Amino acid sequence: MKVMKIVVCVKQIPDPAAPGSLDPSTNALKRDGKLILDDSDAYGVEMALQLVTAAGGGEVSIVSMAPNGETSGMRTALAMGAVRGVLVSDPALAGSDALTTARVLAAAVQKVGMPDLVIAATESTDGYTGTVPAQMAEVLGLPSVTFAKKVKVEGGVLKIDRQTEDGYDEVECPLPALVSVTAGVVEPRYPSFKGIMDAKKKEVITVTASDLGITPVGWSGAGQKVSSVTQAEARQAGQVIEDDGEAFNKIVAFLETLKVI
16 A cells, blocks of 8 residues: 655644733734644644554654744644654744745645645634635645545545535545645544654754745735724623513514524
8 A cells, every 4th residue: 555645734823721912013913922733733633644554654744834933833743743844934924814824835845745645724723714725725736625524545535524514525536635624533642752752853844935935925925914903892791581471572572683583
């Protein structure tokens, strides 16, 4: 059986347990502290490791884009079993939009060497654009297979169950391809102590946007800007209906105002 070469896109994000803050000059989320592996990407790493095992061998590499040479989140993925990583870290990337991010990550994948499969999360938990995987696929010239709740590879063909509102669709495409997975695709493993120690010795190559030949980047290359940020309104108290024997009429009237019935 052919061994598999898989690249997983992993995002390193500020710890959701810590209060976030915005840069007042750009209204963008500050990312100047320690970053952790986005939970949504742990599923992609685990899926890649399981596919390599099922194929009888191969390797899993990771690519990431983060400021300040931050690799803490990448080391978690390496501790899970990935063998190497490419980090794109460059002050010029600050403010990059989703399309620029996709172009940068696609170039990082090519830096690793075109794999049989690229895996990404459906969306990050700090951005939620949900567009980067499909944009990467377009840049790389690969089929884009999305919302995968189950993934397997048989005879050079990628087969997934694609999650829908009504259940799932069975989708197939030839390799190489790019697939974005949902949170329920697998149960991520916890890194072992040995894995954590080994991760410290695994290679992570750091490159800049100019090293990858990507320009323009950052705010100057973005097709968007954050013009203002407004505090969300406090949630209003709900309406209390006391049952006086005719409460059902009040409930029906309330639901009618919401156009529920």
